[in-house]
Amino acid sequence: SSIFCDGMILQGNKPIRIFGEGDGYVCVKFMSYSATVASSDGKWLVELPPLPYGGPYTMEITLDGKTQVIKDILIGDVLLLGGQSNMQFKLWESNYPKEQYEAFADMRLFSPARLEDNEHFKPQDGWVKCTPESAAHWSAIGYLVGQQIHKEKGVAVIFVGEDLDVLIDLCDRILVLSGGRVTGIVDGRTTKKEELGLLMTKTKQGKENE
Secondary structure, eight states, rough: OSSTTTTTTTTTOOEEEEEEEESSSSEEEEEEOOOOOOOOEEEEEEEEEOOEEEEEEEEHHHHHHHHEEEEEEEEEEEEEEOOOOOHHOBBGGGSSOGGGGOEEEEOOOOOOOSSOOOSOGGGOOOOOOOOOHHHHTTTTHHHHHEEEHHHOOOEEHHHHHHHHHHHHHHEEEEEEEEETEEEEEETTOOOOOHHHHHTTTTTHHHHHHH
């Protein structure tokens, strides 16, 4: 998966899942851990134990004799920026003073592919570090929440733009809100996008039927 590249941040104190596509045996080496699995239907997933905050680290992923080395890996907090216009609203569009945009080397943003053509960051940009220049194009909510977490906890923080496939693969549990109400908590390892879609519209449909 393109999300696994230089500069990535993995969630701390939770099982770490590394996944991708390809045929054959896959070996993942990270810190003092090593795990090998066989791919199934061209897909594979390796799960590593929970690890504490820290870094930078290096990871090696070997598939069919070819090794990929991923550098500058941090273990911190991973946040998903899921939503529509409220999450897409950029910092430069807000009234937040530009002279107060800050640099946080340990706060990074990965943007999956979207339907919109006007998004500033693309998947090929990888993990974009927060600088006063790049922050202008971040989600305003994401930047401010990440800034607060980083200052309070002193850990690396990353954001992943809205993408249900990535969300399902990265999360153990997914809490779904619709119309300001919790409509469900599902297991990220077994749920389907269709189930999430129904939960996302549950409150709306209920009001329309009243």
